[in-house]
Amino acid sequence: MRKIILASASPRRREILAGAGIHFEIITSGAEEKSIKTDPAELVEELSYIKASGTDTLVKDSDSVVIGADTVVACDGKILGKPESEEDALKMLTLLQGRTHQVYTGVTILYGGRGERKRKTFHECTDVTCYPVSREEILEYIRTGEPMDKAGAYGIQGLWGIYVQKICGDYNNVVGLPAARLIHEAKKLGIDLRNSGKENTSC
Amino acid sequence: MRKIILASASPRRREILAGAGIHFEIITSGAEEKSIKTDPAELVEELSYIKASGTDTLVKDSDSVVIGADTVVACDGKILGKPESEEDALKMLTLLQGRTHQVYTGVTILYGGRGERKRKTFHECTDVTCYPVSREEILEYIRTGEPMDKAGAYGIQGLWGIYVQKICGDYNNVVGLPAARLIHEAKKLGIDLRNSGKENTSC
Numbered sequence: 001m002r003k004i005i006l007a008s009a010s011p012r013r014r015e016i017l018a019g020a021g022i023h024f025e026i027i028t029s030g031a032e033e034k035s036i037k038t039d040p041a042e043l044v045e046e047l048s049y050i051k052a053s054g055t056d057t058l059v060k061d062s063d064s065v066v067i068g069a070d071t072v073v074a075c076d077g078k079i080l081g082k083p084e085s086e087e088d089a090l091k092m093l094t095l096l097q098g099r100t101h102q103v104y105t106g107v108t109i110l111y112g113g114r115g116e117r118k119r120k121t122f123h124e125c126t127d128v129t130c131y132p133v134s135r136e137e138i139l140e141y142i143r144t145g146e147p148m149d150k151a152g153a154y155g156i157q158g159l160w161g162i163y164v165q166k167i168c169g170d171y172n173n174v175v176g177l178p179a180a181r182l183i184h185e186a187k188k189l190g191i192d193l194r195n196s197g198k199e200n201t202s203c
Numbered sequence: 204m205r206k207i208i209l210a211s212a213s214p215r216r217r218e219i220l221a222g223a224g225i226h227f228e229i230i231t232s233g234a235e236e237k238s239i240k241t242d243p244a245e246l247v248e249e250l251s252y253i254k255a256s257g258t259d260t261l262v263k264d265s266d267s268v269v270i271g272a273d274t275v276v277a278c279d280g281k282i283l284g285k286p287e288s289e290e291d292a293l294k295m296l297t298l299l300q301g302r303t304h305q306v307y308t309g310v311t312i313l314y315g316g317r318g319e320r321k322r323k324t325f326h327e328c329t330d331v332t333c334y335p336v337s338r339e340e341i342l343e344y345i346r347t348g349e350p351m352d353k354a355g356a357y358g359i360q361g362l363w364g365i366y367v368q369k370i371c372g373d374y375n376n377v378v379g380l381p382a383a384r385l386i387h388e389a390k391k392l393g394i395d396l397r398n399s400g401k402e403n404t405s406c
Contacts, residue, residue, distance in 0.1 A: 019361075019362075019364070020362070020365045021362055021365070126369075131383065131387060156374075158222075159222075159223070159224055161222070161223065161375070161383065162223045162224070162382060162386050162397075163383065164374075164383055165373070165383060165384075166329075166371070166372050166373055167370065167371075167372075167373075167374060168369070168370070168371040168372075169369050169370075169371075170367075170369055170370075171359075171370060171374045172364070179364070179365060180334065180364065180365045180366065180367055180368060181368075183365050184334060194365075
C-alpha cells in the first residue's frame with residue numbers, strides 16, 4: 001500500500017493530519033528553506049516544494065506520497081515568519097492586534113512512480129481578525145513561550161485564541177495545514193489519503 | 204475571589220473555557236430547555252438564559268459569575284439541534300453538505316451580588332461552508348458515532364472537519380462557545396474572567 005510521508009517536524013501539522021484520520025510517517029530532510037520571493041503565496045508554495053523535494057530524495061518507496069507545507073503571516077505588505085527574539089515577537093503581535101491579517105500556507109504533494117515523479121502545489125489563505133490587545137497582554141502572552149516557534153508569533157489554537165475575533169477561510173490553515181483542501185486536492189489526483197498508508201505505525 | 208461557573212455539561216465547552224486559561228466549576232441544573240422561538244439567534248439566547256438561570260438557583264456564593272450557552276445550526280430556514288436518530292443525522296448532513304450554513308451560539312452571563320443579579324445575553328453567528336460530501340462518506344461519518352450529541356450532527360473539531368471548506372466568524376463558536384467574545388463581553392462588564400476563580404480546583 002502507498003505510504004504517506006509528511007515532510008514537516010511541526011507537531012501541529014502532525015496533529016491536524018492524524019486528526020483527519022490519515023496514517024503517515026514523518027521524514028524531514030533539513031533542506032535549506034530559503035527563497036527570494038516577496039509575494040506570500042509564491043513564497044509558501046516555493047518553500048513547501050523545497051521541504052517536500054528534500055524529503056523525497058530520502059524516500060525509498062517508489063509509490064509514496066510526500067507532503068510538504070510552509071506557513072507565513074502577511075500584514076501591511078510585511079511577511080512574518082517565526083520571531084527571532086522576544087522583541088521580534090512583541091513587534092509582530094503589536095502589528096497584528098486590532099486588525100485583520102492573512103495567513104498563507106503553501107502545500108506541495110509529490111506523487112507517482114519514481115522516475116516520473118509528479119507535483120501538485122497550491123496555497124490556501126485565511127483572513128484573521130484580532131481584537132485590540134494591550135502591550136501588557138502581549139507581554140504576558142510572550143512570557144508563556146508560545147510565540148517563539150510560530151509564524152506571526154502566535155498560535156490560534158493556543159492562548160492567543162482569546163484575542164481572535166473572527167477568521168474567514170480554513171481554520172487548520174492558520175494552525176499550519178489546510179487538511180480539508182489537501183484531501184480534496186489529493187482526491188482530484190486519484191489519491192485517497194484517508195485510505196492510504198494504513199500499514200504505517202508511526203502516527 | 205469571585206467564582207466562575209459554567210452551566211453546561213458539554214465536554215467541548217469545558218475544553219474551550221479551560222484552553223482560554225479560565226478557572227471554573229461546572230454546575231448543571233437539568234432545567235427544561237424549551238423555547239417556542241423560531242429565530243435561531245433568539246432561540247439560542249433564550250436557551251442560554253434558561254441554562255444559566257437554572258444553575259444560578261443552585262449557586263450559594265453571592266458574587267459568582269454563571270455562564271450558560273446553547274448552540275444550534277441553521278440552514279434553509281430550518282433549525283437543527285442534536286439529531287434524534289442516525290436517520291435524522293443523515294438528513295441533517297445531507298442538507299449541510301456542499302453549501303453554506305450558519306452556527307449560532309447564545310451566551311448568558313449572570314453576575315453581580317445576590318438580590319441584584321444582572322444579566323448579559325448575546326449571540327455569535329459563524330458561516331460554515333462544506334465541500335460536497337457523498338452519501339457513502341456521510342454514512343461512514345455517522346458510523347463513527349460523532350454526530351449524535353452535536354447540533355447539526357457534526358463536530359468541526361472532529362472527523363467532519365475534513366469536509367469543511369471554510370468558515371467566516373469565530374471557530375470556537377462552531378465548537379460550542381465563543382470564548383474570545385465571552386471574555387471581551389465580560390471585560391466590558393468589569394469582569395476579568397481569566398483572573399477570577401483561580402481558587403477553583405475542579406477545572
